[in-house]
Amino acid sequence: QKEVEQNSGPLSVPEGAIASLNCTYSDRGSQSFFWYRQYSGKSPELIMFIYSNGDKEDGRFTAQLNKASQYVSLLIRDSQPSDSATYLCAVKGSYIPTFGRGTSLIVHP
Amino acid sequence: DTAVSQTPKYLVTQMGNDKSIKCEQNLGHDTMYWYKQDSKKFLKIMFSYNNKELIINETVPNRFSPKSPDKAHLNLHINSLELGDSAVYFCASSQASGLAGVGNEQFFGPGTRLTVL
Numbered sequence: 722q723k724e725v726e727q728n729s730g731p732l733s734v735p736e737g738a739i740a741s742l743n744c745t746y747s748d749r750g751s752q753s754f755f756w757y758r759q760y761s762g763k764s765p766e767l768i769m770f771i772y773s774n775g776d777k778e779d780g781r782f783t784a785q786l787n788k789a790s791q792y793v794s795l796l797i798r799d800s801q802p803s804d805s806a807t808y809l810c811a812v813k814g815s816y817i818p819t820f821g822r823g824t825s826l827i828v829h830p
Numbered sequence: 831d832t833a834v835s836q837t838p839k840y841l842v843t844q845m846g847n848d849k850s851i852k853c854e855q856n857l858g859h860d861t862m863y864w865y866k867q868d869s870k871k872f873l874k875i876m877f878s879y880n881n882k883e884l885i886i887n888e889t890v891p892n893r894f895s896p897k898s899p900d901k902a903h904l905n906l907h908i909n910s911l912e913l914g915d916s917a918v919y920f921c922a923s924s925q926a927s928g929l930a931g932v933g934n935e936q937f938f939g940p941g942t943r944l945t946v947l
Contacts, residue, residue, distance in 0.1 A: 753934045764920055764938040765873065807871060813934055816885055818863075820873040 723748040725812050727821035734828055740797040742824050744810030747791070753813035754786055756795045759823065760806045768808075769795065800828040833857050834939035836921050842945045843911055850907045851942045853921030861885075862904035863922040863936065864896060873920070879904055908944075916946045 724747040734740045742756075753772055757765035769784040771777045771793065777784045783796040793812075797804055807823040834855045843849055855862060863886075864876040878886035879898040893909045904921060921939040 755935060757938075759871075764941050767935050767937065770935050809873065811936075816878065817888070818875060818934075818936065820875075822870070822872050 723751075723812075723814065723817070723819050725810055725819050725821035727808075727810050727824045729822060730825040731827050732824055734800050734826070736800060736802060736828055736830050738800050738828075740800045740804065740826055740828070742795040742797075742808050742810075742826065744793045744795075744812075744821055745791055746793070746810075746812045746819075748812065748814045748819075749788075749791065751788075751791075751812045751814040753818075754784070754793045755811040755813070755818075756782075756784060756793075757809040757811060757820075758804075758806045759809055765809055797826075800826075802828050802830055804828050834921055834923055834937050836919075836939040836942050838942060839940065840943050840945075842947065844947055845911055845913060847911050848907070848909045849911060849944070850905055851919055851921075851944075852903070852905045853939055854903050855921075855923040855937075855939075856902065857923055857925075857937060859923040859925050859937075860901055861924045861926065862898065862901070863924075864904065864906050865920040865922060865938075867918045867920060867941075869917070877904075877906075911944075911946045913946050916944055918943050 756769045759765045771784040781798045785794045809823045810821040863878045877896040882898045918941045922936040924936045
């Protein structure tokens with residue numbers, strides 16, 4: 722059973738701080754890694770994808786991948802209240818994408 | 831100019847009924863998916879089609895039958911609805927379906943909230 726694990730949270734950070742979201746996965750053959758943001762009552766929205774070890778930055782978001790440790794993370798710099806949402810980690814090895822249960826992030830003013 | 835659209839947005843029905851959900855994407859993608867998100871927000875894949883061909887069928891009861899008339903459409907028909915079928919069903923698409931690389935990013939539709947009474 723391929724698993725993707727995330728801390729359900731909620732993770733609470735003050736506005737302007739760095740939010741760090743973590744994800745571990747069980748399938749060593751995984752090759753594609755994604756972070757989605759889902760606001761309550763809305764559909765998942767792609768934020769970042771990463772395929773190679775290391776860091777990938779896009780604006781205030783940085784995805785970090787460590788395949789040896791089977792670990793992928795998302796950093797959100799200068800967190801804003803509008804970043805409050807559930808963040809889903811998704812991992813793809815074969816044809817089947819597997820999602821974690823998501824981490825709820827609350828950014829308070 | 832919605833990228834991935836689903837109809838209906840809400841569906842309320844009685845146990846035992848048969849219902850369908852439709853999905854269309856105008857992104858030119860080759861691969862489409864159906865996901866079920868339960869009350870605990872767990873998003874689980876049900877089916878995937880690549881260019882009208884079924885490539886993923888994840889231990890879903892055979893009351894659920896997907897149909898892809900062309901690569902821009904993937905519909906979901908559910909027979910004999912049960913209480914446990916109540917959930918939000920998301921359609922998604924991606925350019926590719928392979929192991930890795932650019933093109934595997936998925937774009938989701940707005941979801942269909944199904945309530946079985």
